[in-house]
Amino acid sequence: MxxxxxxxxxxxxxxxxxxxxxxxxxxxxxxxxxxxxxxxxxxxxxxxxxxxxxxxxxxxxxxxxxxxxxxxxxxxxxxxxxxHFVQSVTIKDFIINIFNKVENGSGDNANSLDEVAKMIGQTVRKLHENNIIHGDLTTSNMLLVPKLSVNIDQDSKWLNVENLELVMIDFGLSSFDSSTEDKGVDLYVLERALISTHNDYPELFGKILDAYKAFSKSNIKEIISKFEEVRARGRKRTMVG
Ligand SMILES: Nc1ncnc2c1ncn2[C@@H]1O[C@H](COP(=O)(O)OP(=O)(O)OP(=O)(O)O)[C@@H](O)[C@H]1O
Ligand SMILES: [Mg+2]
Missing domain, CATH: 3.30.200.20 (Phosphorylase Kinase; domain 1)
Structure with a gap:
């Protein structure tokens, strides 16, 4: 076979x-x-x-x-x-790689980071609008792949986010649920993952959340308040030990 x-x-x-x-x-x-x-x-x-x-x-x-x-x-x-996406990079590696370049002072690269944050927010929003809970939202479970029409033959083209699209992977812990609680937890899992993987880019989650909230359907406020509730519970647990 x-x-x-x-x-x-x-x-x-x-x-x-x-x-x-x-x-x-x-x-x-x-x-x-x-x-x-x-x-x-x-x-x-x-x-x-x-x-x-x-x-x-x-x-x-x-x-x-x-x-x-x-x-x-x-x-x-x-x-x-x-x-198998033979040509692909995880968003984790993309961000880490680009971050080093931003520190070396390129404005274009800062733009790419913003674009990637936007792509993540829009994609998670689409999942949730369709009641798909990923269950393990991390930047290792998101790939960037060249768009079909783009021929990526040089390394530099990888840095131009316009050439790339986001592919979501690793759905083993996923579920289907319309509840705001599960969506809030999904966001919380993502926030925790970003804190541990991309702690040198603390604005990332806020940027993702902005894109998540933009143009979305009515219950987004409830999801965000659930997320804040889950986060507060998480904090309390951490403080208690
Ligand atoms: N379809 C694919 N095309 C290209 N690369 C992939 C694909 N699926 C997975 N990968 C690569 O393999 C890695 C692990 O895949 P996946 O997340 O599905 O498994 P996992 O059980 O979470 O493994 P791990 O414990 O290493 O996270 C991804 O982070 C990505 O780098
Ligand atoms: Mg994985």
Whole structure:
């Protein structure tokens, strides 16, 4: 079915392989067994994560959020086959890379950072407007890929955000919920992730939130107040220990 698997990455939950499947560059995400879990529980958790991921990818298509195309789900082998973006960079790496350049004094790069923040806010808003809760919003779970019409043949083109679009990945913890609470928690998870990964760019979350709020439907105020409530609860917990 897929000859010559090459390992790309080994994460905490999954091993990622790349191969050619039906002539397309394909990424296989294989969720390995966790020995500390009871085998039955492990199988059902894994199945649930795979289902979540597959379901969310399909939903994103109708929501207009770009994700890798789903090719195949193999529950027996705990695998999901999807489109591999051979040319891609995580937003985490993009920001870290660009940040170093901004510190060296380029205004264009500061602009790119703002653009990326805007893309993140708009994408999360689209997810939530369609009741898709990501469950693990981090900048490692967002890729930038060249737009179809753009031929990226030089490194410098990667720095021009206009050439790129955001692809959301890693939907194993996703769910579908219309509640403002879940959306608020999703935002809180993102804020926490940014604090630990991009602490030298503290304005990032505020910029994302501005784009999230812009042009959005009526219940955005409720979502934001839920988010603030969740954050206050989080703070209290941290203070208590
Ligand atoms: N379709 C894809 N195309 C290109 N790169 C991808 C794709 N899917 C995942 N990656 C890369 O692999 C990394 C890990 O993938 P993913 O987030 O789906 O797995 P994970 O279980 O969270 O792994 P980890 O524990 O390493 O975070 C991503 O951060 C990204 O760099
Ligand atoms: Mg991930």
């Amino acid at each position: 897929c000859e010559e698997l090459k390992i790309l990455k080994q994460g905490a939950e999954a091993r990622l392989f790349i191969c050619q499947y039906l002539g397309q560059p394909t990424l296989i995400k294989e969720r390995f067994k966790k020995n500390y879990r009871h085998p039955d529980l492990d199988t059902s958790i894994t199945k649930e994560r795979i289902k979540n991921e597959a379901r969310a990818i399909v939903r994103c298509k109708t929501a207009g959020v770009k994700t890798p195309t789903l090719y195949l789900v193999d529950f027996e082998r705990r695998r999901i086959y999807m489109q």
